[in-house]
Amino acid sequence: xxxxxxxxxxxxxxxxxxxxxxxxxxxxxxxxxxxxxxxxxxxxxxxxxxxxxxxxxxxxxxxxxxxxxxxxxxxxxxxxxxxxxxxxxxxxxxxxxxxxxxxxxxxxxxxxxxxxxxxxxxxxxxxxxxxxxxxxxxxxxxxxxxxxxxxxxxxxxxxxxxxxxxxxxxxxxxxxxxxxxxxxxxxxxxxxxxxxxxxxx
Amino acid sequence: xxxxxxxxxxxxxxxxxxxxxxxxxxxxxxxxxxxxxxxxxxxxxxxxxxxxxxxxxxxxxxxxxxxxxxxxxxxxxxxxxxxxxxxxxxxxxxxxxxxxxxxxxxxxxxxxxxxxxxxxxxxxxxxxxxxxxxxxxxxxxxxxxxxxxxxxxxxxxxxxxxxxxxxxxxxxxxxxxxxxxxxxxxxxxxxxxxxxxxxxxxxxxxxxxxxxxxxxxxxxxxxxxxxxxxxxxxxxxxxxxxxxxxxxxxxxxxxxxxxxxxxxxxxxxxxxxxxxxxxxxxxxxxxxxxxxxxxxxxxxxxxxxxxxx
Numbered sequence: 001x002x003x004x005x006x007x008x009x010x011x012x013x014x015x016x017x018x019x020x021x022x023x024x025x026x027x028x029x030x031x032x033x034x035x036x037x038x039x040x041x042x043x044x045x046x047x048x049x050x051x052x053x054x055x056x057x058x059x060x061x062x063x064x065x066x067x068x069x070x071x072x073x074x075x076x077x078x079x080x081x082x083x084x085x086x087x088x089x090x091x092x093x094x095x096x097x098x099x100x101x102x103x104x105x106x107x108x109x110x111x112x113x114x115x116x117x118x119x120x121x122x123x124x125x126x127x128x129x130x131x132x133x134x135x136x137x138x139x140x141x142x143x144x145x146x147x148x149x150x151x152x153x154x155x156x157x158x159x160x161x162x163x164x165x166x167x168x169x170x171x172x173x174x175x176x177x178x179x180x181x182x183x184x185x186x187x188x189x190x191x192x193x194x195x196x197x198x199x200x201x
Numbered sequence: 202x203x204x205x206x207x208x209x210x211x212x213x214x215x216x217x218x219x220x221x222x223x224x225x226x227x228x229x230x231x232x233x234x235x236x237x238x239x240x241x242x243x244x245x246x247x248x249x250x251x252x253x254x255x256x257x258x259x260x261x262x263x264x265x266x267x268x269x270x271x272x273x274x275x276x277x278x279x280x281x282x283x284x285x286x287x288x289x290x291x292x293x294x295x296x297x298x299x300x301x302x303x304x305x306x307x308x309x310x311x312x313x314x315x316x317x318x319x320x321x322x323x324x325x326x327x328x329x330x331x332x333x334x335x336x337x338x339x340x341x342x343x344x345x346x347x348x349x350x351x352x353x354x355x356x357x358x359x360x361x362x363x364x365x366x367x368x369x370x371x372x373x374x375x376x377x378x379x380x381x382x383x384x385x386x387x388x389x390x391x392x393x394x395x396x397x398x399x400x401x402x403x404x405x406x407x408x409x410x411x412x413x414x415x416x417x418x419x420x421x422x423x424x425x426x427x428x429x430x431x432x433x434x435x436x437x438x439x440x441x442x443x444x445x446x447x448x449x450x451x452x453x454x455x456x457x458x459x460x461x462x463x464x465x466x467x468x469x470x471x472x473x474x475x476x477x478x479x480x481x482x483x484x485x486x487x488x489x490x491x492x493x494x495x496x497x498x499x500x501x502x503x504x505x506x507x508x509x510x
Binding site: 036037038039040041042043044046049064066068069101128129130139140141142143144145146 | 258260261262263264265332333360362363364365366367368369370393398399401409504505506507508509510
């Protein structure tokens with residue numbers, strides 16, 4: 001933006017303001033860096049639709065960046081601004097190529113073992129596009145704060161119970177096979193032919 | 202005697218039917234073509250499955266539709282041939298929302314077996330459709346037209362993810378000729394159009410501006426106001442309020458997220474372009490052009506940001 005002002009000599013009572021308006025042209029221009037500025041963030045969890053995780057567990061929530069509305073790549077900076085007591089995100093610049101919707105930002109969630117069931121947290125990550133700055137131009141970018149709930153829930157039943165069941169069936173099958181072989185052996189033994197010499201006796 | 206009886210039998214059975222009919226009173230008959238459609242009595246059964254859809258989460262595409270493909274197996278105990286292949290339909294439905302339909306799912310490949318066929322259905326979901334689970338419903342009939350109304354007995358659902366997305370469009374924001382000391386100068390090529398291009402109900406939009414610096418001086422961004430209204434210089438008066446007391450115009454604050462007046466854009470199709478449906482318009486004003494700043498270039502090292510919170 002450039003504003004110019006000419007200093008006029010003298011002060012003989014002339015209307016300097018009017019003269020300035022006649023001769024001074026200041027054009028204020030604020031440029032938006034591109035014709036269209038757009039990006040989006042999709043998430044499987046949000047406020048009211050929590051990510052559920054048991055105490056002591058670690059999990060990951062993926063936030064997926066989209067750039068489907070423009071023809072230009074966009075760089076987005078991510079920062080964790082809420083829920084830092086349980087969440088961690090790689091705070092860096094993410095390049096989201098034009099026409100893509102699969103650039104993933106991973107938010108790691110780690111719940112303390114001592115947390116009570118039903119404990120709720122709110123995790124917030126802020127995203128802002130990086131704008132090119134240059135002399136005489138003020139660029140305008142877009143930003144999104146995305147938040148999701150984290151709910152501490154009871155751990156699901158241990159999968160080892162299912163494994164024990166499977167193992168039991170395998171053991172039973174082996175026993176049955178062994179018994180079957182033994183019975184067959186007994187039967188064949190019982191049918192063993194008697195020798196002629198034994199018959200003669 | 203036997204010969205006579207045989208001859209009598211032959212004449213009676215293979216002879217003139219009129220004669221026989223005359224005896225029995227039966228009507229005459231003649232050859233005619235006839236076709237009989239044999240249809241099954243058993244209704245079709247429907248199984249919806251798709252490893253990538255049922256129970257899965259689908260991401261919307263900003264400002265566009267996403268094509269969602271899934272598969273359904275239609276079975277008929279009377280045989281696969283009894284399935285009406287031209288009448289397999291599907292929809293995504295959710296209480297309180299408009300449903301999205303496909304009225305012509307298509308068979309894939311040959312029959313799966315003697316009683317089943319596999320069908321593919323594609324339904325387009327718009328970017329503004331509600332997040333959360335959607336029911337997957339398929340309807341099919343057999344040639345006996347015994348309609349099995351949808352697959353009510355299973356819980357085929359998928360989750361449409363939440364998409365927060367905005368699109369701002371403008372090439373350049375300009376003012377008419379201004380001079381130092383001028384006041385209430387509205388932009389002459391606004392508004393900035395902000396489109397909600399996701400399915401998130403935006404209830405808080407903010408604008409963050411930064412001071413403009415020259416080599417020796419600066420322009421305080423507080424001299425710039427924004428508004429969602431225009432006319433009679435509404436955008437230049439920060440004291441303007443609605444009848445309910447809501448700000449209509451606000452001044453920018455250096456490095457601070459200032460809430461845009463009425464900064465809510467509910468999810469909807471913004472293509473009506475009426476500055477209301479899925480859309481918001483922003484107007485700008487310079488309330489005071491500093492009178493004591495030198496002639497030089499002013500800019501900022503930080504871009505201004507329109508933010509969805």
